Amino acid sequence: MKKGIFVLSMFATFFSSEVIAQKNVSFGPIVGVNFSKLTGNQLYSDWKTGSTAGIFINYSGESRFGVNGQLLYSRMGGESPNGASKGHLDYLQIPIMGTYYLNGRGNKFRPKVMLGPYIGFLLKAVNENDVSINPEGATRPYKGVDGGAAMGAGFNYAIGRMVWLNADVRYNLGLTQVMNTVSDVHNRSWGINVGLSFPLGQYSPSTGTLR
Numbered sequence: 001m002k003k004g005i006f007v008l009s010m011f012a013t014f015f016s017s018e019v020i021a022q023k024n025v026s027f028g029p030i031v032g033v034n035f036s037k038l039t040g041n042q043l044y045s046d047w048k049t050g051s052t053a054g055i056f057i058n059y060s061g062e063s064r065f066g067v068n069g070q071l072l073y074s075r076m077g078g079e080s081p082n083g084a085s086k087g088h089l090d091y092l093q094i095p096i097m098g099t100y101y102l103n104g105r106g107n108k109f110r111p112k113v114m115l116g117p118y119i120g121f122l123l124k125a126v127n128e129n130d131v132s133i134n135p136e137g138a139t140r141p142y143k144g145v146d147g148g149a150a151m152g153a154g155f156n157y158a159i160g161r162m163v164w165l166n167a168d169v170r171y172n173l174g175l176t177q178v179m180n181t182v183s184d185v186h187n188r189s190w191g192i193n194v195g196l197s198f199p200l201g202q203y204s205p206s207t208g209t210l211r
Contacts (some may be wrong), residue, residue, distance in 0.1 A: 022164060023199040024105075025210060027057045030070065030166070032193030037078040038178060040185040041165070044078030044087040050189075051075050062203070066099040068114060076189055077125075082119075089142065089178075091120035095150040097201075108158045118172065120132040120146040135177040141181045144174075148187065156197070166195040167180070176208055 032052040038044045039106045045137075054072035070093070077089040097116030125134035134142045154168025174187030201210045 015121040023039050023202055024060050024062075025058065025200045026060075026162075026164065026197035027200050028166070028197040030054055030056050030072070030193055030195030034074060034076065034172075034189045034191040036076040036189035037188065038185055039088070039138045039188055041078060041179070042129060042181060043080055043085065046079045046081045046083075047076060048079035048086055050077065050088070051211050052191060052193060053211060054093075055189075056166075056195060056197075059203060060101070060105060062105070064101040064104060066101065066112075068095075068097045068099050068116075070095050072122070073123075074189075075180075076187055080099065087125065087133055088127070089125050090123045091146060092123055094116055095172075095181075097150055097152075101156075110156045111153070112168075113153045114168065114170070115151045116149070118148055118150045119199070122146065139180050142179055144180060146174055146187055147176045148172055152191075160201045164197045166193075166197055168193050179197070 060066040072093040077087040095118035097114040102111040152170030183190040
């Protein structure tokens with residue numbers, strides 16, 4: 001009887017570990033701090049500190065490649081060189097980054113590098129007194145959409161049963177014009193982000209299903 005219980009226990013442990021190993025899609029919250037400026041804009045050409053918060057979803061394949069998609073509220077913009085004025089550009093950002101892990105699945109610590117495009121939708125633009133710097137009119141100073149490339153490096157670290165700490169340092173290179181009234185103005189930002197990921201399911205590339 002004891003031997004049978006032991007065998008069943010071992011089988012259950014093995015089955016449970018297999019289920020855990022098969023979870024290749026995860027999701028969770030992410031928060032961070034960023035340092036941004038507007039190149040080509042003399043008023044807001046210096047770095048200022050902002051914040052980032054949102055949610056993300058990870059896919060990690062059998063190889064070392066994966067995909068990371070995020071939905072972020074990011075406060076970007078810049079500061080005047082003398083520190084007297086700030087321009088806060090609040091975006092709803094959607095980066096989609098290909099991820100390459102430096103070691104395989106099954107490791108507790110997984111360093112990674114990331115690269116991919118992002119698109120941002122301007123929600124509001126205000127100064128340090130929370131007064132709009134993008135008033136309605138025939139031509140608004142700031143464009144409603146921003147796009148560019150996101151790149152960075154970080155790691156995923158298992159901190160519990162199917163729970164991972166995700167951390168990265170990222171650089172956003174704005175490639176589209178930010179302003180309508182001044183030419184050649186682009187977003188630039190560095191960011192430090194941390195998040196927690198939880199299992200969502202198993203994605204099969206051959207069938208295109210998540211279970």
